[in-house]
Amino acid sequence: MRLVPVDDAADPRLADYRDLTDVALRRVLEPEGGLYIAESAKVIGRALRAGHRPRSILVQEKWVPDVEGMLASDDDVEVFVVSAAIAEAVTGYAVHRGALAAMHRPPLPAVAEVVAGARLVLVLEDIVDHTNVGAAFRAAAGLGADAVLVSPRCADPLYRRSVRVSMGTVFQVPWTRLESFDQLHDAGMHVAALALADDAVALDEFSAHRPERVALLLGAEGDGLSRRALAAADTVVTIPMAGGVDSLNVAAASAVALWELRSR
Numbered sequence: 001m002r003l004v005p006v007d008d009a010a011d012p013r014l015a016d017y018r019d020l021t022d023v024a025l026r027r028v029l030e031p032e033g034g035l036y037i038a039e040s041a042k043v044i045g046r047a048l049r050a051g052h053r054p055r056s057i058l059v060q061e062k063w064v065p066d067v068e069g070m071l072a073s074d075d076d077v078e079v080f081v082v083s084a085a086i087a088e089a090v091t092g093y094a095v096h097r098g099a100l101a102a103m104h105r106p107p108l109p110a111v112a113e114v115v116a117g118a119r120l121v122l123v124l125e126d127i128v129d130h131t132n133v134g135a136a137f138r139a140a141a142g143l144g145a146d147a148v149l150v151s152p153r154c155a156d157p158l159y160r161r162s163v164r165v166s167m168g169t170v171f172q173v174p175w176t177r178l179e180s181f182d183q184l185h186d187a188g189m190h191v192a193a194l195a196l197a198d199d200a201v202a203l204d205e206f207s208a209h210r211p212e213r214v215a216l217l218l219g220a221e222g223d224g225l226s227r228r229a230l231a232a233a234d235t236v237v238t239i240p241m242a243g244g245v246d247s248l249n250v251a252a253a254s255a256v257a258l259w260e261l262r263s264r
Contacts, residue, residue, distance in 0.1 A: 001057075001071040003064065006080045009089035014080060016102035017058050017090050034105045036158035038168075040097035041066040046168035047103055055102045060084055063098030105158065108176045111149065111183045118146035119213050120261055121189060123178060125151045125229050126220040127250060133157055134165025135251035136218070141169035143258040149178040149215075181232035189215040193233035194257055195225050196246060200238035207260045216257055218250050 006014060016035060035055065038044045041063060048054070048070055057079045059067050064081060071077055087095040115121055122145045127133055133155045140148050150157060154177075157163075157170045178184075184191050190211035194203075217233065219225030224247075230236065239248065239256055248256065 001068070001077045001079050004078050004080050006082050007086065009086050011080075013056075013078070014058065014082075014090050016056065017100055018092075035102050036105055036156075036163070037160040038101045038103050039095075039099070039160055039164050041070070041099050043163055043168040044099060044101045044103075045070050046171045047101070050171035052106055052171065053104045055104055056080060057099060057101045058082060058087065058090070058095075059099040060087055060095065067099055109174070111176055111178055112187060114147045114149070114174045114176045115184075115187045115189065115215075118189075119263065120145050120258070121147045121149060121184075121215045122254060122258065123149045123151075123184070123215050123217045124154050124250075125217060125225055126153045126223075127218070128153075128155050129221055130155045130159045130161040131165050132221065132249070132251045133159075134162040134170070136254045137162070137166040137170045137173055137175075139251065139255040139258055141166075141173050143255060144262045145173065145258055148173050148175040149184075150175065151178055181229060184215045184232070187213075189213050190235070191215050191217060191233045192235045192237045193217040193219075193225055193230055194238070194253060195219065195230060195233075195236050196238055197230070197236045200236040203237050203239050203257060203260050206235060206237045210261060214261060216254075216261065218254055218257075221250055 038047045054077050057067055057077060059079055059081055061081055067079055122136065122140045124133060124136060137148060137157060157175060163170055190213060192214055194216060217225055217229050219229060239253060
């Protein structure tokens with residue numbers, strides 16, 4: 001790696017890190033530029049272990065030893081060393097975790113490749129909140145889901161906040177974009193939609209007789225699953241609730257359902 005001190009927040013070499021609080025800008029820059037931002041040495045380390053390549057790293061001086069330990073053998077990566085004030089001026093917020101990396105996005109694998117041999121797959125349809133996407137990935141990793149599929153309009157799992165909330169597990173769980181629910185049936189998955197419906201089966205009842213391979217569908221905050229998703233479901237499943245509450249936050253619901261459907 002090459003340490004490059006930078007003392008000007010307007011330096012064009014820091015363009016990848018500028019104005020990270022502007023979600024609209026990130027949506028333009030990341031997909032078209034093939035980049036995403038990993039934040040903190042821990043998350044950057046997980047991304048590197050998953051085989052992802054950094055274009056550059058922005059680090060405060062006191063965190064340089066942590067970065068050196070990860071990139072000692074990579075002389076091609078520029079590591080921009082800045083003060084805390086410069087880091088905040090560039091990104092628009094206080095960078096408490098010390099390091100950011102502009103990472104090249106790996107190509108997304110085919111759905112058939114991701115679900116091959118999978119027994120439990122989490123499918124996220126049109127979830128727009130990056131925090132919920134990251135939390136769902138963390139639940140998937142911790143509770144034994146084999147893969148995660150996200151719809152074309154679902155929030156980006158590699159957006160900075162999604163990665164941070166997931167604690168880097170977006171690099172651990174195989175995932176890709178799902179174009180059609182037919183791809184689930186083509187892969188031999190039983191599609192279970194988590195939703196409120198008159199004919200819904202209670203989660204514990206479904207779990208007691210669960211099919212060998214299950215794709216668990218969860219929908220957007222507020223609106224829930226689309227009609228198209230519900231029409232594609234082999235079974236509609238609901239979590240029995242108490243206290244006059246009819247549903248859980250989508251990330252919490254994913255954790256409950258994945259725990260119940262985990263391999264015993």
